[in-house]
Amino acid sequence: MLERLPATPPRLMHGLAMAAVVGQAGIAVTGAVVRVTGSGLGCPTWPECFPGSLVPVPHPEIAVLHQWVEFGNRLLGIALVLITGACLLAALNVRPRRGRLILLAATMPLGVVAQAVIGGVTVLTGLAWYTVAPHFLVTIPLIWLAVLLVRESSPAALATPPGTPWRPAVPQALRGLLAVTSVVLVALLVAGTLVTAAGPHGGDAATPRLEAVPLPTLATAHAHLLFAFLGLLVGVGFMAHAVTVPRAVILRFRVLVVLTLAQGALGGIQYALGVPELLVALHVLGAVVTVAAAAWLWSATAEPDPAPDPVDSPAPALAGRS
Ligand code: HEM
Incomplete structure (x- = not known):
C-alpha cells in the first residue's frame, strides 16, 4: 500500500523530524507543568475532559487553570502521536529506501508507547518518585534520537546514496x-x-x-x-x-x-x-x-x-x- 503513495519530499521528512524534537521536548515540559501546578485531575475523565465535553468547562471545584494545563498536555500528547506516526510513515516512503532513517524514525512512536506505559505505571503508583523520575529521563534518549533523525533527514544526508556511512x-x-x-x-x-x-x-x-x-x-x-x-x-x-x-x-x-x-x-x-x-x-x-x-x-x-x-x-x- 505504501508503494502507491508518492515518495516523501525530503523537506517534509526533515520538517517532521524537527517537529519530533519539539514534540518530544514539549511533552516533557507540559508533563512537568501538570505536576508542579497539581493539575493532574484538571480533566477528570478520558478521553472527554468532563463527562459530555471534550474541552474544559467551568466547574465549581476545579480551577480553570488546572483544566487547561491538563487539557494542553493531552492535546500535545495527541499531536506527538500524530507527529511520530507521520515520521515513521514518511521515512518508510523516502525513495530510495534508507534503513538507518527508518530505524531512527521507528524509535519515535516506540518511545511514545514506552512513555504511555511508564505514565500509566506512574499514575498507578500514585506518582511515586521512582516512576516519575524514569518517566522524565526516558525523554532524554528520545530527544537525542530525534536530533539524530534531523541529521539523517538533512538535505546533505539525503543527497548521499543510501547506506553511506558517517x-x-x-x-x-x-x-x-x-x-x-x-x-x-x-x-x-x-x-x-x-x-x-x-x-x-x-x-x-x-x-x-x-x-x-x-x-x-x-x-x-x-x-x-x-x-x-x-x-x-x-x-x-x-x-x-x-x-x-x-x-x-x-x-x-x-x-x-x-x-x-x-x-x-x-x-x-x-x-x-x-x-x-x-x-x-x-x-x-x-x-x-x-x-x-x-x-x-x-x-x-x-x-x-x-x-x-x-x-x-x-x-x-x-x-x-x-
Ligand atoms: C545545566 C544545568 C542543569 C540541568 C541540566 C538541570 C536539570 C534538572 C532536572 C532535569 C531536574 C529535574 C526536573 C524534574 O524532575 O521535574 C532538576 C531539578 C532541580 N534542579 Fe537542576 N539542573 C541544572 C542546574 C541546577 C543548579 C546549578 C541548581 C542549583 C542548586 C539546580 C537546582 C535544581 C533544583 C532545586 C531542582 C528541583 C526542582 C523541583 O522542586 O522539582 N539545578 N534540574
Whole structure:
C-alpha cells in the first residue's frame, strides 16, 4: 500500500523530524507543568475532559487553570502521536529506501508507547518518585534520537546514496571527550530528578518522598555535577579551537555553553527562592533544551562519507604520499 503513495519530499521528512524534537521536548515540559501546578485531575475523565465535553468547562471545584494545563498536555500528547506516526510513515516512503532513517524514525512512536506505559505505571503508583523520575529521563534518549533523525533527514544526508556511512568530522579525541561530557550531563539530569523526588514537587501532597538522602545533599551533588559538566565543556572548547573543526561545531558548542550557564543560573535562583512552580517548569524546559543542544553539537561531529569517486581518487601506489 505504501508503494502507491508518492515518495516523501525530503523537506517534509526533515520538517517532521524537527517537529519530533519539539514534540518530544514539549511533552516533557507540559508533563512537568501538570505536576508542579497539581493539575493532574484538571480533566477528570478520558478521553472527554468532563463527562459530555471534550474541552474544559467551568466547574465549581476545579480551577480553570488546572483544566487547561491538563487539557494542553493531552492535546500535545495527541499531536506527538500524530507527529511520530507521520515520521515513521514518511521515512518508510523516502525513495530510495534508507534503513538507518527508518530505524531512527521507528524509535519515535516506540518511545511514545514506552512513555504511555511508564505514565500509566506512574499514575498507578500514585506518582511515586521512582516512576516519575524514569518517566522524565526516558525523554532524554528520545530527544537525542530525534536530533539524530534531523541529521539523517538533512538535505546533505539525503543527497548521499543510501547506506553511506558517517565519518568523524573532528578528531576522535574530541568526540571521545564530548561523549564523556554527555555522560556527565546524563548524571546531572538524573541528580536533578532525585532533587525533585526529595522536594515539594516530587508528586502530590500525599506521595512519599525520597528520604534516604537529605535534599540539600542531593541539590549540592546536582550543582557539583553542573561544575563537572562545565569543566568538561571548557576542555571541549579548548580542544575544538586548537584543531581544525567545522564552523558548525564551534557555533553549536557556543550555544550549548550559553544555555548551560543560563540553566545553571536558573537552577540556583529557583533553589534560593524555594522552588516556585514557574521557575521549576522553566528549569525543566531548560533541561530539555540543553539536552537538544548537546545532541545538536554531537550530530555536527560527523559527516556523510560518500564512497570516493574511482575517477577522482588517486592510484593506490600514490595514495597517502601527499
Ligand atoms: C545545566 C544545568 C542543569 C540541568 C541540566 C538541570 C536539570 C534538572 C532536572 C532535569 C531536574 C529535574 C526536573 C524534574 O524532575 O521535574 C532538576 C531539578 C532541580 N534542579 Fe537542576 N539542573 C541544572 C542546574 C541546577 C543548579 C546549578 C541548581 C542549583 C542548586 C539546580 C537546582 C535544581 C533544583 C532545586 C531542582 C528541583 C526542582 C523541583 O522542586 O522539582 N539545578 N534540574
